[in-house]
Amino acid sequence: xxxxxxxxxxxxxxxxxxxxxxxxxxxxxxxxxxxxxxxxxxxxxxxxxxxxxxxxxxxxxxxxxxxxxxxxxxxxxxxxxxxxxxxxxxxxxxxxxxxxxxxxxxxxxxxxxxxxxxxxxxxxxxxxxxxxxxxxxxxxxxxxxxxxxxxxxxxxxxxxxxxxxxxxxxxxxxxxxxxxxxxxxxxxxxxxxxxxxxxxxxxxxxxxxxxxxxxxxxxxxxxxxxxxxxxxxxxxxxxxxxxxxxxxxxxxxxxxxxxxxxxxxxxxxxxxxxxxxxxxxxxxxxxxxxxxxxxxxxxxxxxxxxxxxxxxxxxxxxxxxxxxxxxxxxxxxxxxxxxxxxxxxxxxxxxxxxxxxxxxxxxxxxxxxxxxxxxxxxxxxxxxxxxxxxxxxxxxxxxxxxxxxxxxxxxxx
Amino acid sequence: xxxxxxxxxxxxxxxxxxxxxxxxxxxxxxxxxxxxxxxxxxxxxxxxxxxxxxxxxxxxxxxxxxxxxxxxxxxxxxxxxxxxxxxxxxxxxxxxxxxxxxxxxxxxxxxxxxxxxxxxxxxxxxxxxxxxxxxxxxxxxxxxxxxxxxxxxxxxxxxxxxxxxxxxxxxxxxxxxxxxxxxxxxxxxxxxxxxxxxxxxxxxxxxxxxxxxxxxxxxxxxxxxxxxxxxxxxxxxxxxxxxxxxxxxxxxxxxxxxxxxxxxxxxxxxxxxxxxxxxxxxxxxxxxxxxxxxxxxxxxxxxxxxxxxxxxxxxxxxxxxxxxxxxxxxxxxxxxxxxxxxxxxxxxxxxxxxxxxxxxxxxxxxxxxxxxxxxxxxxxxxxxxxxxxxxxxxxxxxxxxxxxxxxxxxxxxxxxxxxxxxxxxxxxxxxxxxxxxxxxxxxxxxxxxxxxxxxxxxxxxxxxxxxxxxxxxxxxxxxxxxxxxxxxxxxxxxxxx
Numbered sequence: 001x002x003x004x005x006x007x008x009x010x011x012x013x014x015x016x017x018x019x020x021x022x023x024x025x026x027x028x029x030x031x032x033x034x035x036x037x038x039x040x041x042x043x044x045x046x047x048x049x050x051x052x053x054x055x056x057x058x059x060x061x062x063x064x065x066x067x068x069x070x071x072x073x074x075x076x077x078x079x080x081x082x083x084x085x086x087x088x089x090x091x092x093x094x095x096x097x098x099x100x101x102x103x104x105x106x107x108x109x110x111x112x113x114x115x116x117x118x119x120x121x122x123x124x125x126x127x128x129x130x131x132x133x134x135x136x137x138x139x140x141x142x143x144x145x146x147x148x149x150x151x152x153x154x155x156x157x158x159x160x161x162x163x164x165x166x167x168x169x170x171x172x173x174x175x176x177x178x179x180x181x182x183x184x185x186x187x188x189x190x191x192x193x194x195x196x197x198x199x200x201x202x203x204x205x206x207x208x209x210x211x212x213x214x215x216x217x218x219x220x221x222x223x224x225x226x227x228x229x230x231x232x233x234x235x236x237x238x239x240x241x242x243x244x245x246x247x248x249x250x251x252x253x254x255x256x257x258x259x260x261x262x263x264x265x266x267x268x269x270x271x272x273x274x275x276x277x278x279x280x281x282x283x284x285x286x287x288x289x290x291x292x293x294x295x296x297x298x299x300x301x302x303x304x305x306x307x308x309x310x311x312x313x314x315x316x317x318x319x320x321x322x323x324x325x326x327x328x329x330x331x332x333x334x335x336x337x338x339x340x341x342x343x344x345x346x347x348x349x350x351x352x353x354x355x356x357x358x359x360x361x362x363x364x365x366x367x368x369x370x371x372x373x374x375x376x377x378x379x380x381x382x383x384x385x386x387x388x389x390x391x392x393x394x395x396x397x398x399x400x401x402x403x404x405x406x407x408x409x410x411x412x413x
Numbered sequence: 414x415x416x417x418x419x420x421x422x423x424x425x426x427x428x429x430x431x432x433x434x435x436x437x438x439x440x441x442x443x444x445x446x447x448x449x450x451x452x453x454x455x456x457x458x459x460x461x462x463x464x465x466x467x468x469x470x471x472x473x474x475x476x477x478x479x480x481x482x483x484x485x486x487x488x489x490x491x492x493x494x495x496x497x498x499x500x501x502x503x504x505x506x507x508x509x510x511x512x513x514x515x516x517x518x519x520x521x522x523x524x525x526x527x528x529x530x531x532x533x534x535x536x537x538x539x540x541x542x543x544x545x546x547x548x549x550x551x552x553x554x555x556x557x558x559x560x561x562x563x564x565x566x567x568x569x570x571x572x573x574x575x576x577x578x579x580x581x582x583x584x585x586x587x588x589x590x591x592x593x594x595x596x597x598x599x600x601x602x603x604x605x606x607x608x609x610x611x612x613x614x615x616x617x618x619x620x621x622x623x624x625x626x627x628x629x630x631x632x633x634x635x636x637x638x639x640x641x642x643x644x645x646x647x648x649x650x651x652x653x654x655x656x657x658x659x660x661x662x663x664x665x666x667x668x669x670x671x672x673x674x675x676x677x678x679x680x681x682x683x684x685x686x687x688x689x690x691x692x693x694x695x696x697x698x699x700x701x702x703x704x705x706x707x708x709x710x711x712x713x714x715x716x717x718x719x720x721x722x723x724x725x726x727x728x729x730x731x732x733x734x735x736x737x738x739x740x741x742x743x744x745x746x747x748x749x750x751x752x753x754x755x756x757x758x759x760x761x762x763x764x765x766x767x768x769x770x771x772x773x774x775x776x777x778x779x780x781x782x783x784x785x786x787x788x789x790x791x792x793x794x795x796x797x798x799x800x801x802x803x804x805x806x807x808x809x810x811x812x813x814x815x816x817x818x819x820x821x822x823x824x825x826x827x828x829x830x831x832x833x834x835x836x837x838x839x840x841x842x843x844x845x846x847x848x849x850x851x852x853x854x855x856x857x858x859x860x861x862x863x864x865x866x867x868x869x870x871x872x873x874x875x876x877x878x879x880x881x882x883x884x885x886x887x888x889x890x891x892x893x894x895x896x897x898x899x900x901x902x903x904x905x906x907x908x909x910x
Binding site: 020021059060061062063064084119120123124126127136138140141142143144146147148149150151152153154155156157158159160162163164168179180181183203206207208209210211248249251252255256259306307308309310311331334335359360361378379381382384385386388389391392393394395396398399407 | 527528529530531552573574576580581584585587588597601602603604605607608609610611612613614615616617618619620622623624640641642643663664666667669670671708709711712715716768769770771772797800801802835836837838839840841842843844848852855856857859860861863864866867868869870871882893895896897
């Protein structure tokens, strides 16, 4: 397979134009850390952006960082961490879940748009992409957005690029919003709740004035592996855990943790984790460590289900009961990671029917290639919406050169 | 008018009577307005310098009616301009002489309040403030708060991606909407998103938000609601130099503090506001910051003292801290009344809306002062300092020949300065017609073509709100053409593996 290792935006333009001329679709990669996600593609050339790895500018006082799309995420994260800043949407590190090396680029982070627990408060990748330079399927470099937080000049193309899995344009440089890292964090731990009651506790917490920045529930079954889901001592009791995070300046986080514990007293008495212990628990949830490829559930296909948060508990209980699978709930119930017993279609039909009935949508985030060939990895949309999405895609990439077939099965795309 | 709008289609104007009759068949009774006198209130929005009576006004009250009106107009090749409350400051709802003005004012019902999912499902004609009022009893509110929030509609907020003084901490409209029902120009009704945090597929909600009524007509919106912070307190800090105030803003952010609001006013704005509302503003400072901290009392008290120390470190000449809601509201009263306050001291004013990187504030202000001398027009500046969004108010008198044109040229130069400093033409008011012809300062033709191609995916005939946002209109077929270079591209030096 041909791999084109591009050095700058001009190279990308040339590569795309050549691909258009020769009608050869391109697979767009940074480090390739998320290549196992999506429909298997039939591309036979790879556009490798990993050499576009420079930090163009970092201005902590402006709360922005501008980097080339191939910049290693870990490097950029440690750079902004040195100024006590972070990507507030907590990008998910999929390495443990997929069993791939600890890699990943900024472009992949945006293209996949997978946000962690703080999404309920801070928004997702789409809320942090302020501007981009990208090459469309026409082979033209274009600019979207700007380098300031507040901007309504023209269409907000950045929203489309985030989460588009490289099917609209090849991002070459992006400007991202960064936010101060909270001074302290506290996590309330409630034990032994079932998913429905846990969902109620999370709903109560998120409806409180205490500014909860994480609300997750791990049923005891998810903690059965020897490492107890990567939660260390916390998971050792093999009891279901309901976690609620409060962040901010120290006095405030401590005050709100105590107040929330009191408000949630009907759900049981809460243990309070501080700083490092709290951070460790949330990174396990963010990266779906209980379903790690190397763990007890490593062979199970994993669905990522997004639904109205108050419906999550009932939906997850139903899926667990009817499939024998395991669930992890995040976003107050609005995000369910479901690890199901393996079948040739990862129980796609069943999962989708249940999820759609709850007004949610499901992505098969981990499954063997043969399974991903057989099912729609991403949720199919109702006719009119699907047609509009396809017209939108074609407005960027009329010859379907970029990541052809990654999002949908079928001949066209 | 200085801005050229798309030429009227005489064939459409000739059919006006038949068109009105056809629209009456879709929207019965008083929902169709065609008399010149009754159409008067619709001939401009809040950019009142531009006026144009529409061909006819239609005020549907169901999604089906909206769909039928659009389908009819699509089939007949008639242009449509959507309108919410008409508070746009950029002319987004300026009618067209040969166009239907589609008002959403009858969509006034909140359809559902769902506290468990923390969302409100509402019709687009409901005002921004009414959403907050409807959930206030349970301690919730809708965060984006444009200063027109008493009047502006949520549908208009989505179309313009409206901001407000609190968007530094709580985001703009786009960060607070989850879903919508939208009617395309063809009449097709689509539902996008819902109560879940994310949509499936491409983020179409994200692209519709801020599309200025060019992509579709919104007939329902699902917004996030938040719990009101326990308390809020404000500081009023004066500086002898704008540079020191700018430095103070940078250091607050640098210290990891994101205030609920952080506003700056320059001397002319301070004087105008003080004369109007007597908020107790100091008259001997060059710049005044109003900084609001919100959250639990214990947090707010701590942050107030941190901010106060930072301000002192930056050489503040005065600092007052609110000790009651009354005092806090008084600090804000002057800022919130800044526009009408300026309106009192000048027959007319033009409000600009560029955004710059925060650090460029002092430089930008100096340039604005130079331009003020050059154009011989006074300017008062209010800024959303936290996010670098400038609102220079250019004072002029429309009755003096040439003065409005001079004010507009001055405004355009200010926006060029914003772009030169790495900023953008508009932070929250939208492009509309006002900044349309300046789009080329920020975007290349390729950039704009890509945006227009997206428009084609929604509205291939360009019938929905044409003449707004884009300085030049292209036919969709022309934009969609791919230039293939015969497979003979010179590409010898790219590393291959």
